[in-house]
Amino acid sequence: MEGVRHTRYGWWLEEAGPVEATRPLEGDTTADVVVVGAGYLGLWTAWHLKALEPGIDVVVLEAGLAGHGPSGRNGGFVSTLWDDLPILRDRVGAPRALEVARASERGVRGIGEWCENEDVDAWYRAAPTIYVATSEAQLHSFDDAIEACAALGVPDEVRPASAEEVRARCDAGFLGGAVLRTSATVHPARLSLGLRARSLDVGVRLFERTTARRLTAEAVATTPGGSVRAGTAVLAVNSATAGFPGFRLAHAVASSHMVVTEPVPEVIDELGWTGGEPIADGRTLLHYTRTTRDGRIAFGWGGGRMGFGGRRLSRLEMDPDAVRTARDDLYRFFPQLRGRRVTHAWGGPIDVSPTHVPIFGTRGRVHHGFGFTGNGVGPSYLGGEILARLALDRRDGLTRLALVEPERKLMPPEPFRWAGGSLIRSALVRSDRADDAGGRASFLIRLVAGMPRRLGLRLPR
Template sequence: MTTPSVAPRLPPWWLDEAGRQTAAPKLEGDVTADVCIVGGGFTGLWTALALRERAPSLQIALVESETCGAGPSGRNGGFLHGYWAGLADLLPLLGRERAVQLARAAEQIVPAVRSFCESRGEDVWLRESGVLMVSASPSQDDAVERAVAAAAEVDAGEQAVPLDANRVAERIRSPVFRRGVYFREGATVQPARLVQALRRAVMDAGVELYEQTPALRINAGHVATPRGNVRAPEIVVAINAAATGWRPVARHVTNFGSYVVLTEPVPELLEEIGWTGGEAVLDARMFLHYFRTTADGRVLMGSGSGPIGFRGRVDERFTSDNPTAARAEHGLRRLLPALAEARVERAWGGPIDVSADHLPFFGTVKGKRIHYGMGYSGHGVGPTWLGGQILASLVQRRDDEWTALPLASRKVASLPPEPFKHLGGALVRSSILACERADEENRRASLPARLGAALPRLFRMEIGTR
């Protein structure tokens, strides 16, 4: 399949379902603040709320180029979780102590979102049903086994429960699911509803929000916009994928495209396959498929196999790439054949900021009070809450539990400079896709494809979305 049933387009269905909100005023003229936050997605909004909670007297200005949630925060799959599901990759990267430190800290994410929603009476379709990783081919079995072994290694076996094919089928039935592992820490949300709830909270807290106000230049103490300026001693850059070409971080991150397809409501088909518990599901490919249900019985299937960026440009390849949307739809039909008659109604895509080691990173530009956070690598809905705490602590010059986390204290791996980053990434991407196609077809991939797919591991880098 090279052409999807429905061409990808914006806005995403999430924003349509949540309902559009009237944009906040544009910045007109010059303003001063204690803190200026650039970016009105999850990271920027959580940072604003964390700062307001800690220091109610701070004057905070937030500038957003479109409207809050118009970017990746309103387009993603809505998987809300921390790092137990990624422990097998964290252990060799961080070591036992720091990996567990991060996983334990991230256990606060789902309760924090729940508490936020309950305190404000917000319905963001929060469903705390855990995350299920399934193996859909022999080559994926190892990832499942590694996840179980990693949790056992740190005496946290309850965080990764192994499931044989029969126990997987108790949660979701598919003839291609061989085995799985269930992570109890996890939930799903309607991401546009969550970002709009955060936006309302930020405005209610007295943060000065300026939408349709892109930052043209960011310098120490100064953010220039088309029709005004913000002068603030502390600046937070929270634009994630849009910042991958920004000089202070460009060597550590690149963009990949991720696309989803969404079916019509099919609650009766979900009953037939027993997928009524609301689990978030992903397979164990390198360019993974991720899938979930919605409150009205639709199925969303995503593929993180889209094009790789070049010099930080976010162009139509990240919103209009038919082949990647087609791969998402192919994943729907292959992984859930009982949904063969389910009509795909919508498709959309967006960029994800992928770091060299697949972990987000946070820091401060040397010699300047400009703070940043990015590199969520397709797993940002939950960790952006951690990011808000970390960035608030960086603004406040705190050495605390948040800035001590590996997300803010590790040495971040580097990627090659352009154009080698793009060319090498494109080669590896095509090699991995060729290997995964061969795997689905029960054949051995060609030697060049296998060699290309192995390159990132040789240089201790992570490519892909798992």
């Protein structure tokens, strides 16, 4: 697209500035814990390990640069799992579902406190998330979460919002929606790179541009330049998890793409969108949008292509068609932006959990976490706390949460996962577009779009 800087890394990482890579691993070494992956989950795990046992020797291996994967490129929504309460209640019952949802608030508050205590300017701003309906068909998209919260005695966590209330927060013609009380926004790259810097400060040994080709159940990680033999290991590689033996059916891989405008503070003022509220709509393949500290509007669409296993596919990061859709939908959401420049575009993979909630557990001496389904900023903080405790064999209320060693739900094998996922994605795109136009998709499209739910799988939104 003419005039748009479309790259793998996007505006967040460009704004945060470059870092000097640490040296790759050369030769063999030992450690108390080896962490594979230096995104939010891996770095939070390393941070919490050092907080719990300052003298512990932690090695982190990262195939690229720490914080430059999905952790540095996402929308920066710091969310809880309250909107997943219906799913959790159905799977584990009301008491355990409430435990998980309450524990997920640790991420929203913990990240804010960490930024303040560690003097990391990650643009943290606490504000409720506003779910909005942009078509009549979306008006009931939030009913399950609203009903579950009311039924379990926490009606303020996700509550209905009238069209008037939603428009008072952002006057973009929304038809109504819901308010998720506990949430925040951050600059995702400033957070991930700040976490990288502070982890190095406390003695974490980080080896970048070091791919873990193999991770054994005995906690031995093998790389092109050497190996790490550890007492225990943590696998925290997001969408690449499916590339490791034993995890090939654990999740699916899709992609999400974002665009960001030039600074438009006058448009934000015109909309009355000055409270910093992140906004998401009621589509299955949702739109999500927020403002930035310097007066831009960032806008994303979760309707990118399907991945194949744990392979890294260029279209998951650089997809002109998905970016074009995101840009066009941005202008449809906010017609006041027509004539204003979209300056940057980017994308990346997401690890889609079969249950829509993250999964943690242990196999041998390897502890794992994956399945954030595009909502990893807040829950990865909690995940790091869980994995650090598992690695230290400290069992407590966090390691007993229902996210740890849940009843297994597997995705289909490849190539059926990719083929079926691509077919379902196409049906969901068509169904959402029909809803936007005020119509209804054909019976066949609705039949295909509803297949995951009939199979017991949960897809975004």
